[in-house]
Every structure is written in structure tokens, then in C-alpha cells.
Amino acid sequence: xxxxxLLQTHDLVARYGDFQALFGIDFSVSAGEVVAVIGAxxxxxxxxxxxxxxxxxxxxxxxxxxxKPIGDLAAHEITHLGMTLVPEGRQLFPSLSVEENLVIxxxxxxxxxxxxxxxxxxxxxxxxRRHQPSTSLSGGQQQMVxxxxxxxxxxxxxxxxxxxxxxxxxxxxxxxxxxxRIIEQGMSAVxxxxxxxxxxxxxxxxxxxxxxxxxxxxxxxxxxxxxVNHAYFGV
Amino acid sequence: xxxxxxxxxxxxxxxxxxxxxxxxxxIFGVMRLVNVAHGDFIVLAAFLALVVTQSTxxxxxxxxxxxxxxxxxxxxxxxxxxxxxxxGHAILPPLLVTFGLSVILQNGLLEIFSADNxxxxxxxxxxxxxxVAEGLNIGVMPLAVFVIAIGVITSLQWMFYGTALGRxxxxxxxxxxxxxxxxxxxxxxxGLAMALAxxxxxxxxxxxxxxxxxxxxxxxxxxxxxFEAVIIGGLGNLWxxxxxxxxxxxxxxxxxxxxxxxxxLAGHLTFLVVLAVRPRGLFPKVDG
Numbered sequence: 001x002x003x004x005x006l007l008q009t010h011d012l013v014a015r016y017g018d019f020q021a022l023f024g025i026d027f028s029v030s031a032g033e034v035v036a037v038i039g040a041x042x043x044x045x046x047x048x049x050x051x052x053x054x055x056x057x058x059x060x061x062x063x064x065x066x067x068k069p070i071g072d073l074a075a076h077e078i079t080h081l082g083m084t085l086v087p088e089g090r091q092l093f094p095s096l097s098v099e100e101n102l103v104i105x106x107x108x109x110x111x112x113x114x115x116x117x118x119x120x121x122x123x124x125x126x127x128x129r130r131h132q133p134s135t136s137l138s139g140g141q142q143q144m145v146x147x148x149x150x151x152x153x154x155x156x157x158x159x160x161x162x163x164x165x166x167x168x169x170x171x172x173x174x175x176x177x178x179x180x181r182i183i184e185q186g187m188s189a190v191x192x193x194x195x196x197x198x199x200x201x202x203x204x205x206x207x208x209x210x211x212x213x214x215x216x217x218x219x220x221x222x223x224x225x226x227x228v229n230h231a232y233f234g235v
Numbered sequence: 236x237x238x239x240x241x242x243x244x245x246x247x248x249x250x251x252x253x254x255x256x257x258x259x260x261x262i263f264g265v266m267r268l269v270n271v272a273h274g275d276f277i278v279l280a281a282f283l284a285l286v287v288t289q290s291t292x293x294x295x296x297x298x299x300x301x302x303x304x305x306x307x308x309x310x311x312x313x314x315x316x317x318x319x320x321x322x323g324h325a326i327l328p329p330l331l332v333t334f335g336l337s338v339i340l341q342n343g344l345l346e347i348f349s350a351d352n353x354x355x356x357x358x359x360x361x362x363x364x365x366x367v368a369e370g371l372n373i374g375v376m377p378l379a380v381f382v383i384a385i386g387v388i389t390s391l392q393w394m395f396y397g398t399a400l401g402r403x404x405x406x407x408x409x410x411x412x413x414x415x416x417x418x419x420x421x422x423x424x425x426g427l428a429m430a431l432a433x434x435x436x437x438x439x440x441x442x443x444x445x446x447x448x449x450x451x452x453x454x455x456x457x458x459x460x461x462f463e464a465v466i467i468g469g470l471g472n473l474w475x476x477x478x479x480x481x482x483x484x485x486x487x488x489x490x491x492x493x494x495x496x497x498x499x500l501a502g503h504l505t506f507l508v509v510l511a512v513r514p515r516g517l518f519p520k521v522d523g
Contacts, residue, residue, distance in 0.1 A: 108418040
């Protein structure tokens with residue numbers, strides 16, 4: 001029996017002023033599913049995440065979450081419904097300590113398995129640095145804080161926007177090693193990733209974006225390298 | 236002894252200036268909004284307190300029961316209804332709109348209360364003083380204002396760094412978009428910040444009305460003192476703002492000691508010197 005659809009976009013478009021970044025995206029995530037979004041720089045991956053989470057406005061019916069139209073809601077309203085984004089470039093709050101960054105992530109008090117203690121359990125290195133300014137951490141540790149901060153809201157769906165950007169390969173391994181523990185509780189995830197093989201390895205299904213349109217979609221295990229290359233570069 | 240006296244009185248006057256400045260500093264810190272009408276809101280609060288004492292017979296100290304909630308409500312409504320619409324990437328719209336508010340407030344008060352000087356009568360406390368040493372007396376009222384200024388700044392400091400609301404203020408100030416991802420409605424947060432700023436304004440207005448005489452046109456002058464205290468102390472640093480207020484008060488009193496006509500000039504000169512030597516103020520907040 002197929003899992004119920006958690007998130008669905010229908011003919012989703014997004015613009016920055018006169019520039020149209022997304023053209024009629026039909027995208028879906030089922031409950032418990034890990035979906036990868038791949039594509040070249042400027043293909044619209046981050047824009048798609050921003051449009052879904054409500055940082056970019058869209059018509060109400062173009063995004064459905066738990067079968068409810070949310071396209072016209074603001075980001076702070078959508079996060080209250082149990083969806084969150086780990087933003088590209090980490091974007092911690094520099095005025096807040098490591099622990100305060102986590103605590104503010106949990107300020108909506110949604111019930112669930114994630115707490116400050118659970119995040120320290122997942123990323124033990126953060127516990128030693130809990131009282132430091134968040135800007136004093138290394139890039140990888142900052143990424144752990146950004147992920148922990150998002151988990152603190154106990155979402156049903158978590159969007160990861162390029163969590164490996166600018167990090168050393170060994171650190172990226174550490175971060176991806178945490179993924180199974182994040183999704184084992186039934187959380188769904190969308191992973192935006194430039195590294196195609198890693199994206200396909202960790203996901204159930206994948207979408208490839210090219211110039212604001214979906215150029216390929218399918219189960220991650222069935223996508224051939226040739227098909228992905230064609231969808232990625234358009235050649 | 237005259238000089239020591241001038242310095243001590245200047246320090247106490249600095250407490251009042253810090254009260255003028257704290258709300259300004261808070262608003263700028265949270266939402267990068269420069270409220271040109273800040274001084275006029277202080278005067279509005281003084282007039283509200285005056286109306287309350289005259290109509291209820293309450294001691295001016297006790298008018299805070301009415302003035303603080305009224306100003307807080309006004310602040311929230313003003314922010315949600317008007318000022319939020321002016322906030323964006325440009326710095327000019329909020330300046331122009333608050334400038335307009337300043338004009339409206341001054342003329343509205345003039346229409347209702349006329350240009351007459353007003354003062355609230357605080358009773359015997361106004362003339363009470365403590366003799367610290369031969370020739371050095373400290374007025375109870377200026378001392379009370381100073382102690383309250385320290386109390387207000389301590390409370391704001393605690394609120395900013397020790398409460399969930401303060402955390403939300405800092406997060407929203409750091410990054411409005413990402414703060415939304417934490418479920419924070421920045422329009423509401425800004426409304427609360429303005430409400431809190433106008434609570435401080437209410438306290439400043441009540442003491443302004445007891446310490447000095449006031450009329451509808453004195454707001455911009457209070458704004459200048461507030462600005463100067465904030466800039467001298469360093470933007471975003473509340474204790475720096477207190478030091479800035481004290482430095483301003485001491486400079487003014489020393490200037491007045493040299494020549495009574497130099498009081499205001501000495502304060503402005505100190506401000507200019509600080510601005511020239513340390514453009515970011517004496518205690519700038521370390522920011523990333």
C-alpha cells in the first residue's frame with residue numbers, strides 16, 4: 001500500500017521580480033520518504049525549497065501539506081504545521097550561543113522526540129561548545145547546529161538545502177551519517193545536494209531540476225547515470 | 236567643590252538622558268528603525284501623565300499605572316498598523332514616516348494643550364536632598380531618576396539575554412527570514428519591541444514631567460540627547476548608552492559651570508569629539 005502523500009506542489013511557479021525561477025513544478029513527498037533534489041547551480045533547487053517553506057509567495061493551492069493548501073501562508077505559519085528548512089549556508093543566529101540557537105528552534109513547543117539533549121546525543125561535539133558563540137564553531141559544527149536547530153521543531157518534514165556546501169568530505173560523511181537516525185522516527189526529508197551519487201545513495205526517489213523545470217524524476221535506484229547526466233546538463 | 240558638584244549633578248542628569256535613549260537604542264537594535272518621533276513620544280507620555288494626575292489626583296509617580304499600558308498598546312498598534320509597512324531594504328521610508336509622526340504629535344499636542352509650559356507637581360520630594368559633604372547636596376528626585384534608569388537598563392539587559400522574548404528579539408534582529416523558520420512572526424516581534432520601547436518612553440516621560448517643565452515643542456531636543464547618548468555609548472550596547480548619557484550630562488554641567496550659556500554646546504561638542512575619535516562609539520558591540 002503506498003504511503004499517503006505528505007507534501008505536494010501543483011504547477012508551482014516562483015519569481016524574483018521579473019525573473020521567473022520556477023516553471024510549473026509538480027513535486028511530491030510521501031510520508032516517511034527521503035526525496036533528493038539534484039541539479040546544476042541556478043537550476044532552481046533552493047528556490048523550490050523557499051517556495052515550499054513560504055519564504056517566497058505562491059498561490060494557496062499550488063502547495064499542499066497534509067492535503068491542506070499552504071501556498072499563501074507565511075513561513076512562520078508553515079513551520080507551525082510541522083515543516084522546516086535547514087537553510088543553505090547554515091545561517092545560524094550570530095548573537096545567540098550554540099545552545100540558544102537550538103532552544104530557539106524548539107520555541108514552538110511541538111511535541112516529538114527531539115530536544116536539546118537529543119541533539120547533543122546526535123552531535124556530541126556540540127555539547128562541549130554549548131555556551132560558545134555560534135560563529136566560533138567550524139563550518140561542520142555550524143552545520144550540525146543548523147540541523148539540530150531545525151530538528152528542535154520536531155517537524156514531520158525537514159528540507160535540507162545543500163548541507164554539504166563548503167565542507168570537507170570527511171565532515172560531510174559525519175553529517176550524512178546522522179541522517180538515518182534523523183529519519184528512523186518516521187520523519188520525511190527532502191535533500192538538495194550537488195553531489196549526485198551521494199544524493200541518489202541516501203534517497204528513495206529523486207528529482208532533477210534544470211532551468212526551473214523538472215527534467216527527470218524516478219526511484220533513486222533506477223536512475224541511470226546517462227539519464228541523470230542528460231537531465232542535469234541537458235546534453 | 237563647585238566642580239565636583241557639577242560633575243555629580245551631571246552624572247544624575249545622565250540617568251534621565253539614558254532613559255531617553257534606551258528605547259531608541261532598543262528599537263534600532265531589533266529592527267534597524269530610527270524613530271525620529273521618539274522625543275515627541277516622550278512628551279506625549281508626559282502629557283498623558285499630566286492628564287492622569289489632574290483628573291484622578293494620583294501622585295505623578297503613580298500615573299505609570301495608566302501611562303505605561305497606554306503607551307505599550309499604542310506602540311504595538313503603531314508598529315503593526317503603520318511602521319511595519321515602512322520596513323524593507325530602504326532606510327528612508329521609516330525616517331520619513333516617523334518624521335511625519337513627529338509633526339503630527341507636536342501639532343496635535345499644541346492643539347489640545349496649547350504652547351503653555353507644563354510641569355507635574357511631585358510634592359515635597361522635589362526639594363528634598365541628601366547632604367553628602369559640605370557644599371555637595373544630591374537631590375532626591377535626580378537620584379531617584381538615576382536609580383530608575385539603572386533599573387530600567389538592568390531589566391532590559393536581563394530581558395534581552397535571559398528570556399525567550401529577548402532571544403526572539405536577537406534572532407529576528409540577526410536574520411528576519413531565518414527567524415521565520417523558527418516560527419517567529421517578525422511583524423509581531425517588532426510590535427512587541429515597539430511596545431517595550433514605549434514602556435521605557437512612558438517612564439522617561441513621567442520623570443521628564445516631574446523634573447523639568449515641558450511643552451509640545453520640546454520633543455526634538457530630547458531626541459537629540461537620546462541620539463547622542465546612544466552614539467557616544469556605541470550602538471546596540473545598553474550599558475554604553477548609560478555611560479553615554481552620563482558623559483553628556485557631565486559635559487553639559489561642566490559647560491554650564493564655565494559659562495551658563497555653554498551648557499548645551501558643551502554636550503554637543505563632547506558628542507562631536509567622540510564621533511570624530513571613535514565613530515562607532517566608546518563601547519561598540521562586537522558584531523560579525
